[in-house]
Amino acid sequence: MDIIVCLLLFIGLFFFTGGAVGILRFPDFYSRLHPAGKLDTLGSLLAMTGLALFNLHYFSLGALLTSLKIILILVFVFLASPTATHAIVDAGVRAGLAPWTKGEDRR
Amino acid sequence: MMDNVFLYSGLYLAFLMTLSLYRALVGPTVVDRMIGVNAIGSKTAVLLILIGLIYHRVEMFVDIALAYAMLNFIAVLAASRYFQKRKGLYD
Numbered sequence: 498m499d500i501i502v503c504l505l506l507f508i509g510l511f512f513f514t515g516g517a518v519g520i521l522r523f524p525d526f527y528s529r530l531h532p533a534g535k536l537d538t539l540g541s542l543l544a545m546t547g548l549a550l551f552n553l554h555y556f557s558l559g560a561l562l563t564s565l566k567i568i569l570i571l572v573f574v575f576l577a578s579p580t581a582t583h584a585i586v587d588a589g590v591r592a593g594l595a596p597w598t599k600g601e602d603r604r
Numbered sequence: 605m606m607d608n609v610f611l612y613s614g615l616y617l618a619f620l621m622t623l624s625l626y627r628a629l630v631g632p633t634v635v636d637r638m639i640g641v642n643a644i645g646s647k648t649a650v651l652l653i654l655i656g657l658i659y660h661r662v663e664m665f666v667d668i669a670l671a672y673a674m675l676n677f678i679a680v681l682a683a684s685r686y687f688q689k690r691k692g693l694y695d
Contacts, residue, residue, distance in 0.1 A: 499605075499606060502606070503609060506609070506613055507613075509650070510613060510616060510617065510620075513617065513620050513647060513650075514620060516643060517620045517623040517624050517643070518623075520623075520624055520627050520639060520640065520643055521623060521626060521627060526633060526635055526636055526639075529627075529636065529639055530639060533639045533642060533643050537642075537643055537646040537647070538646075540650075541646055541649065541650055544650045545649075545650060545653065548650075548653050548654070548657060551606065551657065552657070552662055559663060562663075563662055563663045563666055566666045566667070566670065567653060567666055569670065570649060570653075570666070570669055570670050570673055573670070573673055573674065573677075574646065574649065574673060577673065577674075577677040578642075578646060578677075580677070580681070581642055581676075581677055581680040581681060581684075582642070584680065584681050584684040584685070585635055585638050585639060585642065585680065585684050587684065587688065588635055588638075588684040588685070588687050588688040589633075589635045591688040591689070592633075592635070592687070592688055592689060594633065594635065
């Protein structure tokens with residue numbers, strides 16, 4: 498059981514690493530939203546699934562309720578994170594931010 | 605054993621949050637800073653559950669994590685509605 502929890506947690510941290518590096522290294526605003534929107538959602542899914550599994554290690558009704566709350570956070574993140582990403586990109590488009598094209602320097 | 609795993613995972617997550625904080629500090633536009641803030645917030649929800657598991661009080665910290673996720677969503681949504689104008693984009 499602990500091995501599955503560690504595996505899920507480490508894969509989630511790996512996706513978080515990809516998201517952080519992508520936010521740092523992509524050349525412009527629109528391409529930076531790509532790792533920020535998706536890799537953080539998937540990393541949260543994997544890490545929180547692992548933590549909810551670990552919480553069920555000593556089974557009781559309270560532990561089951563806590564694990565269900567962690568799953569509730571997951572469902573909320575899955576609804577909220579793409580919505581927040583879309584709101585940010587909408588703000589960028591309405592502000593008239595021009596996309597990066599090949600040959601320009603990084604912004 | 606698992607306490608140490610959670611402790612070092614939390615430390616690594618805090619290190620990743622400092623990497624995202626760079627984008628929130630020096631991002632050239634306001635919306636770039638909002639990307640950094642959103643990334644830090646979604647990592648914080650995981651970090652709060654990790655802290656709860658380290659302190660063996662996860663039934664309390666899971667409520668804080670849920671409230672923090674909701675608050676982060678509302679904050680990003682309100683800030684993106686506020687900054688959708690050209691003026692002040694590069695401040």
